Amino acid sequence: MFDKLDDLLIRFEELMSELSEPDVANNPERFRKLMKEQSDLAPIVAAYKEYKQCKQNIADSLAMLDEESDEEMRELAKEELNDAKARVEELEHELKILLLPKDPNDDKNVIVEIRAGAGGDEAALFAAEIYRMYQHYAESKNWKTEIVEADETGIGGMKSVTFMINGQGAYSLMKYESGVHRVQRVPETESGGRIHTSTISVAVMPEVDDDIDIVIDEKDIRIDVMRASGNGGQCVNTTDSAVRLTHYPSGIVVYSQTEKSQIQNKAKAFALLKAKLYDIEQQQRHDAEAEMRRSQIGTGDRSEKIRTYNFPQGRVTDHRINLTLYKLDKIMNGDIQEIIDACIAADQAAKLAKMNEN
Template identity: 65%
Template sequence: MLDKLEAILHRYEEIGMVLTEPDVASDADRFRKLMKEQSDLTPLVEKYLEYKKCKEAIEDSEQMLEEETDPEMRQMLKDECNENSEKLPQLEQDLKILLIPKNPDDDKNVIVEIRAGVGGDEAALFAADLYRMYNKYAEGKGFRTSLINVEDIGIGGMKTVSFMVEGSGAYAKLKYESGVHRVQRVPVTESGGRIHTSTATVAVMPEVEDDVDIDIPPEDVRMDITRASGNGGQGVNTTDSAVRLTHLPTGIVIYSQTERSQLQNKAKAWALLKAKLYDLKIQEQHDSEAELRRSQIGTGDRSEKIRTYNFPQGRVTDHRIKVTLHRIDDVLNGDLDELVEALTTADQAAKLLKMQND
């Protein structure tokens, strides 16, 4: 590990030197890539320098103890040595976590798609609750959200809704949300007061940027321009602005109608199609790497039941990490930090174990 860290430190210092060269600043693309690499390495380098400083302090204290005879000075040196020795294991653990290969998609914007599952109107109402939950969470993180498409049922529920979440680290925060979410409550549509169980499926996909190779031949996509329908707002329903894309090889259909401009709807529809095809590619890679899927916290499998929201007991349970929070209202109001942090920690622990066993 130390050899690897020294190599990383050397590379970090090398980047710093290269960035001072005049010809690099004139090459915008190279300059941007070097700045990105430097930024990615900074947390690891800073932690490694802290680790080295701690190790050196222990060695200095031990060396001085061999020569020191004054009782007070010896006690002070022992205290310093013990204090730094206690810090060392945590610093080592932090370094191991920082050395885990980073998901290249973690810094990207995401597209979230929520679909009502089992439960009829109640499932659609739950899908709308999840949409509001993610919007409030994104707002609290300083992310920006924009609607791509929504199919509502007229009583506040949503059969399906797709939206973009923009902000650095959006995928890292939301990637564990993919899967089946289950709600247990008395539906507002239920007169008998019986508890129902309904579901909604969440898919979280990184936005596909120019650095990702997703080849979509024009002949593979049929594009239809239609008039927007539903509650689109004043002016939306009066022009042929809605865009429907059909990817013929996979049968994926994308519909975007939330913007007044056909060009804007077209851009959103293509962004969602690219994200879905990229997501499909990643799923296929994971399917061929069974060991990798087992090592993940949340495989991204859309059929995996990941979380239950139980209203009678006021609890939210994440089944992957066996964590239960007894504050369902806070969670549905966007307070997902405790769950996100627990999932991230569990994922890091699983990856560390795999690295140690390899």
């Protein structure tokens, strides 16, 4: 580990030197790549420099204890020694986590697809509530959300909704939301007071940008344009601006109708299609690497039931990590960071355990 850290320290110094060169500043693409690498290495380098300083503090304290006869100075040296030893242990753990292989998609924006499952109108209502939960969470992170497509019911529910979240590191956090979400409550239409169980599915896909090669052949696509349906502004519902793409090889159909411009809707639809094709590719890769998939939290089987929202008891349980929180109202209002942090910690622990096995 420390050989690797020394190499990273050297690379960091090289990057700082390169970034100061005039030629680099005049090449935006190269400058962007070097800045990205520098920002990725910065936390590792900072932790490793602190680690080396703490190791030096331990050596200095031990030397002082060997040489010093004054009791007060010896006590001070012992205190500094204990503090440095404790911090070294913390930093060793931090560095192991920082050196874990990073998901190349973590910094990307995301496309989220929510679909009502079992439960009819109640599932559609819950899908709309989960969509609002993610909207509030995105607002708390200063991320921007943008609807691509929504199939709304007349009573405030959503049979399906697809939306984009634009924000630094959105995928690194939102990827833990993929899976089946279950709700247990008494529907407003239930006269007997019985608790019903309904489900929705959430798929979180990284936005596909230029660094990912997803080739879509024109002959494999059918493009239909039509008038948008449902809620919309004056122009949205009166022009043929909605776009539907059908991808023959995969059978994927995507639809975008939220923009006034057909060109904008077409761009959104192609972005969604690329994300879906890339997602299929990722899932196939995970299926081929079954052991790796089992060790991951949040990027596994989309059919996995990951969470239950129990309204009568005011609790939310994440089944992957056996976490139960009794603050359902806050969670439905977007306060999901504690759950995501727990998923990240469990994911890191699983990867560290796997690393230690090897």
